[in-house]
Amino acid sequence: xNDRRLCELWLTALLSDDGAALGTIDTYQDDLDVxxxxxxxxxxxxxxxxxxxxxxxxxxxxxxxxxxxxxxKKRSVVRTLHRFIxxxxxxxxxxxxxxxxxxxxxxxxxxxxxxxxxxxxxxxHARASDDSLSLFAQASYARRAALLETLYAxxxxxxxxxxxxxxxxxxxxxxxxxxxxxxxxxxxxxxxxAVIAIQRWLAAAKAYGVTSEKWIFHSVRxxxxxxxxxxxxxxxxxxxxxxxxSQPNLISPHKLRHAFATHxxxxxxxxxxxxxxxxxxxxxxxxxxxxVEMSRSQxxxxxxxxxSTDDAAT
Numbered sequence: 634x635n636d637r638r639l640c641e642l643w644l645t646a647l648l649s650d651d652g653a654a655l656g657t658i659d660t661y662q663d664d665l666d667v668x669x670x671x672x673x674x675x676x677x678x679x680x681x682x683x684x685x686x687x688x689x690x691x692x693x694x695x696x697x698x699x700x701x702x703x704x705x706k707k708r709s710v711v712r713t714l715h716r717f718i719x720x721x722x723x724x725x726x727x728x729x730x731x732x733x734x735x736x737x738x739x740x741x742x743x744x745x746x747x748x749x750x751x752x753x754x755x756x757x758h759a760r761a762s763d764d765s766l767s768l769f770a771q772a773s774y775a776r777r778a779a780l781l782e783t784l785y786a787x788x789x790x791x792x793x794x795x796x797x798x799x800x801x802x803x804x805x806x807x808x809x810x811x812x813x814x815x816x817x818x819x820x821x822x823x824x825x826x827a828v829i830a831i832q833r834w835l836a837a838a839k840a841y842g843v844t845s846e847k848w849i850f851h852s853v854r855x856x857x858x859x860x861x862x863x864x865x866x867x868x869x870x871x872x873x874x875x876x877x878x879s880q881p882n883l884i885s886p887h888k889l890r891h892a893f894a895t896h897x898x899x900x901x902x903x904x905x906x907x908x909x910x911x912x913x914x915x916x917x918x919x920x921x922x923x924x925v926e927m928s929r930s931q932x933x934x935x936x937x938x939x940x941s942t943d944d945a946a947t
Contacts, residue, residue: 636672636679640665643717656813659792663862664710667694679718682728687711698882708732745892749878750785756876757781761833772837772853776860777868779827779834780850784886786827787811788893788911791886795860797849802831813912821910862886 644658644665671690672678690711694704712729719727745753757778761771783794793811801810807828809821831849838844838853845856850865852858865886873881894907 636669639679639718639723640669640714642721642723643714646717656790656792659862660706661710664707665714667707668711668714679715680724682715684728684731687728687732744895745884745888747892747896749876750889750892750896753872753876753878753884754778754781754785757872758830760875761837768837768841769853772834772841772843775830775834775837776850776853777872779830780860780865780868781872781889782827782830783823783850784889785893786823787821788890788897788907789813789821790890790912791862791865793912794886795850795862795865799846799849802828802849811912817912819909819912 640662644661647661648655648658668690669679671693672682672686675686675689677686691704691708694707699707712732715724715727715729718724757774761774761778763771763774766774780794783789783797784791787794787809789809789811790813793813797809797811807823807825809823810818811821812818835844835849838851838856841853843851843853843856845851847857848859850860852860869884869886869889870881873884878884890911894911897907897910898904
C-alpha cells in the first residue's frame, strides 16, 4: 500500500468516523502534501519513517520559514497520521510515540499594509492590460488581478474563492453567495472595482476561447476545471514579486483575508460585521484583529509620543 493510499484512508476515516469538515480535510491534505514531498526527497516512505526522520522534517519546516503555528499544525497531522497507520495495522511502529502533542500559541498575523495592497493590485491590473501579450497571457493575468481583487474585497478564504460557482455572481449584482465552513452560506458584498475585475477576466477567457458555466475562477485552458489552491498561492506569490514588495514570501491568499479584516477595523468597521463577512462562527476568532490594531497603536504611541524618547524630560 503506497503513501498516498494510506493518507486517503486516514482522511476518509476523519470524514466518516470523526465528522471532520471538508475544509479541515483540505487543510490536512495540504499538510500531507508537504510531508510526503519531503519524504520523497529523502527517499523515504511512511512505513520506513523513524523518530529521527520526523525531527529532521520539523527542522526542515523551521529552516524554510514556516510559522510556529504552521509547524505545530503539521506536527499534529504527522503524529495523528502515524498513530492511525499503526492502529489500523498497516504499520508496526509509530515514529511519533515519544512526541507530545504540540501546543499552539496565539500569534498575531502578519498584515499587509494598505500601500502594499494597492501596489499589488495596480501591478496585477497593469499586467492584465498589456495588449502586447498573447491572449492566453492576457487571460492569465486578468484572472490573477480578479482573484486578488476578490480576496481583498470580500475577505473570503481561498478555498471559498476558487470554488465559487459561476452562478454566485449574478448580473448587475455586487453581492456574492459564498459557501463556507460547514456548508454555511453567507452573502458577501463586493465593491465595484472587484466586480469589474471579474468581468474583465471572464471576457479575457472568452477572447482566448475558453468559458465555464460551472466556475468563476477556472483553468485558462479548461473551463471544466476550477483554479486550485496551490495554483492560486503560486499566482499571488508571483504577483508579490512582480510588484516588488519587500517581503513577497509572506504574501499569501490568507494574508489578504487578514488585510481585509484589519483594514476594515482600522477604518471604523464594527467587529461583529467583520465577523459576519469573514464567516467566523464566534466573535473570539475575529477578536484577534483588535489585538493587531492595539499592537499598532502601541507602536505608534512609543514612536510618536513626546515623552517616549530616552532623552525626554521627566
